[in-house]
Amino acid sequence: MSTTVALGIGSITTFVRVFPHNFFSFGQMKHGCRVSLEDAATVSRCGSFRFLFTPLSTTCGIRSRNSSSKRDQVKRMRGRQSRSEVNNRMGRHGRDGPTTVQDIQKLATAAEESLPLGDGGGLCFLESSAPNGASNVEDEEKGGNGAFSGIPAEVVFVFGGCAISEVRCRSLNPRLLLLKKVLGSFVYDFLQYLIFSICDFVKADSLKSLLAQAIIEKNAISKERSENIRLHERVEPLKERLRESDTKILAQLRTYREDVEASQASIHELTSENESSVAQIPVQEMPWDSWRGLLLRIDALSDFLSQKVTKELQSVAWRREKRLRDIYVSFADEADEELVSEFMNLLQPKKRPGLHVIHIAAEIAPVAKVGGLGDVLTGLCRSLQKKGHLVEAILPKYDCMDYSRIINLRELDLELPSFFDGHMHKNKVWSGIVEGIPVYFIEPLHPAKFFRRGEYYAEPDDFRRFTYFSRAAMEFILQSGKRPDIIHSHDWQTSVVAPLYWNVYVPLGLDSARLAFTCHNFLYQGIENSEAIAACGLTVQDLMSPDQMQDNFFHNKINLLKGAIVFSNVVTTVSPTYAQEVLSPEGGKGLHGTLGAHSKKFFGILNGIDVEVWNPATDTLIDYQFTADNIDGKFVNKQKLRERLGLGNQGGDERRPLVGCVTRLAPQKGVHLIKHAIHRTLEKGGQFILLGSSNLPEVQHEFEVIARQFENHPQIRLVLKYDETLSHAIYSAADVFVIPSIFEPCGLTQMISMRYGTIPVVRRTGGLADSVFDVDDERIPQEKKNGFVFDDANEGSFNSGLDRALNYYIQRPEWWQDLVRKAMLVDFSWDSSADRYVDLYRLVLK
Known part of the structure; x- marks a missing residue:
């Protein structure tokens, strides 16, 4: 015998069947039969009157298999709707409406919306009972008897009233009193416990949901903290490197500023001892009679001073400037010429500090x-x-x-x-x-x-x-x-x-x-x-x-x-x-x-060369350092260069003159005369080394052909690239240096070659004419003669210069040695040229 009771949670109603104490039903759970929730949920029994109900899907239907005999199961199957429509049937006549997980979720959702967590006050029975057939029909119209199982939950059944005293409930609905009389004490106790269990179920379920969300958020926060820690670990070394870089930059800047300040201080100290503005001297420091005597002394010096200078000195005296007073006091007893010299120095314009x-x-x-x-x-x-x-x-x-x-x-x-x-x-x-x-x-x-x-x-x-x-x-x-x-x-x-x-x-x-x-x-x-x-x-x-x-x-x-x-x-x-x-x-x-x-x-303004960079006495790029006082090292460098380039350096080759050329192979440099110089040197019994290249493909190709022609020749070598170390070696080793330029604004190679004792053969043009003076030109002072010059940009004129140089080298070796020393002592430094630039700078700044 069973009784059907309508149970309401919020706005959703479901029906619960109450059986005798040895058989009861709640949703899809029965005591005394085996319950299966296929693809939708799992039910496990844990001891007496304890079941664990966990839905797996919100869309799958639920069906029940009980322990009735096969004959009863066949009997109940007759007249049923299709299996897809009816998933679970239980009731007074063995028939109940279909129950789906969607129905269960509606009931769970309603409970969550209408009831505070843990509060059973809104939970009540709507009807004490229903007719045997009506209740089942009514269930089907409402979508079935949905079990309260929208989310995983545990339902615990405890009899004997021991659990009732533990239920958290504020009050009992009056309808429960009526129900108690109708159903009896045992059934009433069970239903009461069932209602409060549902309330606890709702609360537990919500708390579990909140706990799960909290765990997710905690994990996210932990992940962010870990990421922040990793970023912090990466940022700190970068910050440290930036701090070190800033420290170095500041140190460099301080050093630079200190150097500049020290340089400026030295300039001020060297250029003038009294560059500060001149203060006027109070009258009491020197009596007026003394100033008047100074003015008379200035007038007396008019034979030595121009009218303009005299007026300037008088103006300074009337202003009673200390610098004039100091000169007068110090040189008053000196001769007029001495005093005039000091007065003239006083009026010289102040030198501007470093630019x-x-x-x-x-x-x-x-x-x-x-x-x-x-x-x-x-x-x-x-x-x-x-x-x-x-x-x-x-x-x-x-x-x-x-x-x-x-x-x-x-x-x-x-x-x-x-x-x-x-x-x-x-x-x-x-x-x-x-x-x-x-x-x-x-x-x-x-x-x-x-x-x-x-x-x-x-x-x-x-x-x-x-x-x-x-x-x-x-x-x-x-x-x-x-x-x-x-x-x-x-x-x-x-x-x-x-x-x-x-x-x-x-x-x-x-x-x-x-x-x-x-x-x-x-x-x-x-x-x-x-x-x-x-x-x-x-x-x-x-x-x-x-x-x-x-x-x-x-x-x-x-x-x-x-x-x-x-x-x-x-x-x-x-x-x-x-x-x-x-x-x-x-x-x-x-x-x-x-x-x-x-x-x-x-x-x-004639260019100069950096005599510290181009200095044969200290040049680390050459094999043997030498000076004008001892030029023996030049021959050592000559032999070393011959070995390096594979030129002949034994027997008669040792005495051959070595001709060098370091240049860009551009038309301006007279490339046709450079090609001629290679063959002319060979004809005159010399050796020739060319170092240079061209950015014009046709010119570069021409010289590559010549280089292959003389690839293994003992007297000719062409290196068609720029090599700083090799250039120093050529300057220090060669005897003659050819510069047959069509035009040459200044030229530096002739200055460098003379610095290393290599005598230039140049065309008279531009800076070459300002720095090389022919040894056979009688118009040139003897002390300035330092090389060989030709005038025209043709082979005949070039031969006149090169042939004379080679003849002098072979026929007059001692004279040649003297020429080498003289060339090495010519001052081609930037010192005088830089002074010219400073003069022009100051001129435009006036």
């Missing part, structure tokens, strides 16, 4: 060197430093530089945007020391990779590459807060610096400097379509006029070299003779008119 000079160029030796420009920049900068001036240089950061020759190369913590093509582009700035010179290297982050191409020059967009660099260099000077006295640019690659300075940067406040420009070769001028200049921020219309940057031949093109001549305060070239040559149409390459118009600011 701040910034060079902007495309080369610096030995880091980035193609031709003589690199040597000139290094030599001039070092000489200016020795004279007490602050000198810096700015260069592009080529990827093909010799980085091993840069000391303390490091990236500056400076963001340098610069304008180009209508946009701002970022640049990195690096600093380092090259031969003692502070150098800044600008690395553009432009997509065109201007200086990351493995080459210095000869790129199709060189105009854009170097106008970009020049604009970035000026931007660096502005943004770094530098206030130089002189900005000195070199050759066409940095010619645009001058127009940029006056048109762009003076309006921005960079107005402390005056501009110097040196052209090392007027053959290369930087000519391009006029629109190209707009990329760096200059206005085409303002510059395209005959008196500014319009090219003198191609009127639709712009000429950078011309712009440097027009906009610079002083313009120089690299020798006095070349300065005269470029004023002619042939030498000026179209700019002779512009140079003539600006001739008052145009000067020729």
Whole structure:
């Protein structure tokens, strides 16, 4: 016998059958039969009246298999709906409505929405019983008797009333009292316990859900903490490295500042003992009678002083300046001539302290060197430093530089945007020391990779590459807060610096400097379509006029070299003779008119060489050091070089004159005469070594053919590349050095060769004419004669110079030795040339 009771939780109703004490049912769980929840849940029995119910899926149906006999099972199957519709049947007549997990979830959801956790107050019986058939039908219309099993839960049945006292419940519904009378005490106790168990089930289920969520969040937090710890472990070493880097940079900066301050202090101390402003002397320090006596003494010296000087001295006396008083007190009893000398020294203008000079160029030796420009920049900068001036240089950061020759190369913590093509582009700035010179290297982050191409020059967009660099260099000077006295640019690659300075940067406040420009070769001028200049921020219309940057031949093109001549305060070239040559149409390459118009600011200063780098007494790149007092080491170097290159060095070969040539194989250098010199030397019984290469494929190919022709020849050797070490060896070993240039603005190789006792044979042009004087020219003083000179760029004229040199070497060995010593003692240092540059700097700063 069983009784059906409607049980309501929130807004959802289900039916529970109550059986006698030995058989009961709740949802899909029965005591006294085997329960199976196929694909939907699992039920396990744990001791008496204890079952564990766990649903596995929310969509699968539930069916029951009980322990009834096979005959009863067949009987119940008759008249049933299909297996897919009916999953579990239990009741007074063996039939109940279908029950699915979805129904169970509805009941669970309703309980969660309508009841506080652990509170059974809202749980009640709706009906005490239902008719045998009606209850089952009603169940089917409502979707079946859903068991309360939406999420995993454990249901525990305890009889005898012991669990009732442990149920957390606030009050009993009055309907339960009525139900107790109808059903009896035992059934009532069971139902009461069942209701409160459901409440505890809801609470436990919710708590488990919250616990699961809390565990998930805890795991996520733990994972984040672990990740933070790993990131922290990675960040700390980076911070430490940054701190170390900052410390080193600050230390370097402090050292640099201290050096600059010490240098400036030395300059002030050497140039003037009293450079502070002169204070006026109170009247009581020297009586007026003494000042009046000084004025009378000045008048008495009028025979020794000009009227202008006399007035200046009187003015100083009326101001009662201490410096004049000190001189008067110290020399009052001296002769008039002595006092006049002191007064004249007093009126000499104060010497300006050391200058701040910034060079902007495309080369610096030995880091980035193609031709003589690199040597000139290094030599001039070092000489200016020795004279007490602050000198810096700015260069592009080529990827093909010799980085091993840069000391303390490091990236500056400076963001340098610069304008180009209508946009701002970022640049990195690096600093380092090259031969003692502070150098800044600008690395553009432009997509065109201007200086990351493995080459210095000869790129199709060189105009854009170097106008970009020049604009970035000026931007660096502005943004770094530098206030130089002189900005000195070199050759066409940095010619645009001058127009940029006056048109762009003076309006921005960079107005402390005056501009110097040196052209090392007027053959290369930087000519391009006029629109190209707009990329760096200059206005085409303002510059395209005959008196500014319009090219003198191609009127639709712009000429950078011309712009440097027009906009610079002083313009120089690299020798006095070349300065005269470029004023002619042939030498000026179209700019002779512009140079003539600006001739008052145009000067020729002969380059020098760095006599510390090029010094045979200390040169570590040669086999044996020697001096003018002992030239025996030169012969040792000669033999070593012969062995190295596989030339004959025994017997008669030992006495052969060795002719050397180190040069770029460019048409300007007289390549046809160099080829002739190889054969002429062989005819005259000498040996010949050529070191050099050409960026012109056809020229390079010609010399490669000659090199293969003489590959194993005992007297001729061609090395068609540039090798710094080999060049030193050739200078120190050769007897004669040939330089048959068609034109040569200055030339350095003739100076270097003489420094090593190698006698030059040169064509009379440019700087060669200013540094080599023919031994047979009677117009030249004997003390200046140091080489052999020919005039015309043809083979006959060249022979006159080379043949005389070889004849003197063979026929007059003692005379030749004296000539070697004399050449080694000629002063080709930068000392006097640097003084000329300083004079020009000061001239434009007045």
